[in-house]
Amino acid sequence: MMQSQSQQNKNRTLRLIDLILIGFSGAIGFEIFVLLDYAYFNLAGPDVLIALALAGALNLLIMLTYSELSASMPKVGGEYTYIKTAYGGYLSFIFGCFRWLSSIFAASLAAVTFVLQLSFFFSVFYPQLQVAVLDHAWLISILIVLIMGLFEVRGSKKLGSIIVIAFLILFAVFIIGGFVGGSGSTDLSAVELPSGISGIFAATVYVLPMFIGTRAIIASASSAKRPDKDVPRGILLSGLLIIPIYILFAFVAIESFTPEAAEQQINLITFASERVFGEYGSIIFSVAGMVACLSALGTCLSTQSSISRGMSRDGYLPKILQSVHSRYGTHHFAAIVGTVFIMIISTLGQVPFLSYAASFGALVVFAVVNVALIKLRKTKPYMDRPFKTPFYPLTPILGVIFPLVLIIVPLIIGDGNAIEALTSISGLIGIVLASYFLRMSGRHRIQIALGGIGIGAGILISLFSILNIAGLIPNILAFVPVYIQLITSFVLIVTGCFNFTSGMKKQINPKSEHKEKSAVLRKRLAKRFKLAT
Structure with missing residues (x-):
């Protein structure tokens, strides 16, 4: 100490x-x-x-x-x-x-x-x-x-x-x-x-x-x-x-x-x-x-x-x-x-x-x-x-x-930049909420499934975005800015990999999740005991 x-x-x-x-x-x-x-x-x-x-x-x-x-x-x-x-x-x-x-x-x-x-x-x-x-x-x-x-x-x-x-x-x-x-x-x-x-x-x-x-x-x-x-x-x-x-x-x-x-x-x-x-x-x-x-x-x-x-x-x-x-x-x-x-x-x-x-x-x-x-x-x-x-x-x-x-x-005076920025931020916050759900999910089967979906969706969105930037295909999601699509794909791939690997580890050793929860509970009890004394 x-x-x-x-x-x-x-x-x-x-x-x-x-x-x-x-x-x-x-x-x-x-x-x-x-x-x-x-x-x-x-x-x-x-x-x-x-x-x-x-x-x-x-x-x-x-x-x-x-x-x-x-x-x-x-x-x-x-x-x-x-x-x-x-x-x-x-x-x-x-x-x-x-x-x-x-x-x-x-x-x-x-x-x-x-x-x-x-x-x-x-x-x-x-x-x-x-x-x-x-x-x-x-x-x-x-x-x-x-x-x-x-x-x-x-x-x-x-x-x-x-x-x-x-x-x-x-x-x-x-x-x-x-x-x-x-x-x-x-x-x-x-x-x-x-x-x-x-x-x-x-x-x-x-x-x-x-x-x-x-x-x-x-x-x-x-x-x-x-x-x-x-x-x-x-x-x-x-x-x-x-x-x-x-x-x-x-x-x-x-x-x-x-x-x-x-x-x-x-x-x-x-x-x-x-x-x-x-x-x-x-x-x-x-x-x-x-x-x-x-x-x-x-x-x-x-x-x-x-x-x-x-x-x-x-x-x-x-x-x-x-x-x-x-x-x-x-x-x-x-x-x-x-x-x-x-x-x-x-x-x-x-x-x-x-x-x-x-x-x-x-x-x-x-x-x-x-x-x-x-x-x-x-x-x-x-x-x-x-x-x-x-x-x-x-x-x-x-x-x-x-x-x-x-x-x-x-927004009241109709400033176009403010409206566009607010729309984009709303999309980013949606990504944040999705990331929170994926990160905090405790069930390893859901983690594996969502991880796989996230990786696949991220790769697909990034592929379409890159092809659109190169001028090879039109923007399929025209209402979503291309940079939002790229950020979304990046987040989906990263969180997908994290949840997939985390879920696989827990599936191999199903007792690990119970041990982790027990360890967290013991730490909380020890902290409360110290505060009480």
């Missing part, structure tokens, strides 16, 4: 400044290079500044809840652990998957944005290469995800801090240059609001991913030297500091815009950087955008790994996800699985779709985490709480209401 505690203390190496940098690495950066365009041109106009303030305030409100829960439970799994403590296994698994999907979509968005920034970079001095980049965007997205996945497996932790510091410097130069240069030429009221007040709320959903990355600190809570104090401080400080940075950045960009550029819907940041710094300004900030994409992509890979390991720890996902690489000391299987999913989804290349999908998963989890806080306050009043959410219960109640409102508003 003493040795285990000593080892745990050795693993706690992160200071407050490290946690703040982790929060920045997840939040600051790539989203502003692409998400401002859709929010500005299609939803809120110049009042996107209000949307940024609302998104930052909502993020800060939610982070108050996260600060209390992370200080009380600095464990691997983050939101999944909080919901599990409040509600038990099944709901925690479902909403843990929502959180995991949110990280996957956010990482895919980072990969797609990297390709766009790469195309802007080449547009200045080599337009022919820009065309080639856009034509092969899906391949470049896959390669960049693969490279960052290898960094995650190898455990290159210093890369994130270096990227964040470099990006903060470039950000500061842009803001100062915009104000000092006095390049403003746009009347902020000149652009008509596309959707009125509802457009501002809808824009808030699309710019929210700029802020929610601060919760990446949760994934590193178990490695903090003083998790009870530094984790809440790191979350709140990073969430608070990011608000004025983004608003100032967007203000300079909008002030630099011209009516002609607005009519052509030229990329907001690319145009503004040229106005502020001259001809090569777009090159500088294309590099900044790519740097930010790499930073956020690495953070999302780490976060999804933490969540999947938390679910693996509790038996909802295969134990192999907890495996540690013998050389690098990283959880390589969890990183590899997440990398594969991100590579598939990043081939979509649709920025608004990925943005809403990432926000949707995050907003659902935000609401449920706040409900979990309220329940834990009632059911576990004596839990150690080094940090308590101020203005309770108003804070968590608002933390439930606002996310649900933001989910609904884009």
Whole structure:
């Protein structure tokens, strides 16, 4: 026990400044290079500044809840652990998957944005290469995800801090240059609001991913030297500091815009950087955008790994996800699985779709985490709480209401990207529920049968999808996106193999299932006896 505690203390190496940098690495950066365009041109106009303030305030409100829960439970799994403590296994698994999907979509968005920034970079001095980049965007997205996945497996932790510091410097130069240069030429009221007040709320959903990355600190809570104090401080400080940075950045960009550029819907940041710094300004900030994409992509890979390991720890996902690489000391299987999913989804290349999908998963989890806080306050009043959410219960109640409102508003105004994303997410959740059933099924005969069906169906769906992509056959399931078909086939094959092999082992040794149940029961009784004494 003493040795285990000593080892745990050795693993706690992160200071407050490290946690703040982790929060920045997840939040600051790539989203502003692409998400401002859709929010500005299609939803809120110049009042996107209000949307940024609302998104930052909502993020800060939610982070108050996260600060209390992370200080009380600095464990691997983050939101999944909080919901599990409040509600038990099944709901925690479902909403843990929502959180995991949110990280996957956010990482895919980072990969797609990297390709766009790469195309802007080449547009200045080599337009022919820009065309080639856009034509092969899906391949470049896959390669960049693969490279960052290898960094995650190898455990290159210093890369994130270096990227964040470099990006903060470039950000500061842009803001100062915009104000000092006095390049403003746009009347902020000149652009008509596309959707009125509802457009501002809808824009808030699309710019929210700029802020929610601060919760990446949760994934590193178990490695903090003083998790009870530094984790809440790191979350709140990073969430608070990011608000004025983004608003100032967007203000300079909008002030630099011209009516002609607005009519052509030229990329907001690319145009503004040229106005502020001259001809090569777009090159500088294309590099900044790519740097930010790499930073956020690495953070999302780490976060999804933490969540999947938390679910693996509790038996909802295969134990192999907890495996540690013998050389690098990283959880390589969890990183590899997440990398594969991100590579598939990043081939979509649709920025608004990925943005809403990432926000949707995050907003659902935000609401449920706040409900979990309220329940834990009632059911576990004596839990150690080094940090308590101020203005309770108003804070968590608002933390439930606002996310649900933001989910609904884009659907009410008929935003096509939101409707498409919600449909796709519903399909993915259906896959999650099917996977849960296959994984938790205890009858070995059912496992063997369903395993065989899953493998066969997965191979068949993947075959049809590949033939459709190659143009050899039409899309048989036209109402289902091809990437959903590929993900479905991947999940069916993996879960099918797992259940088939697991069922065969239990059929060969039918007493093993009874022994496993007895062992679990003995562990539970021993745990209760220790708690009682």
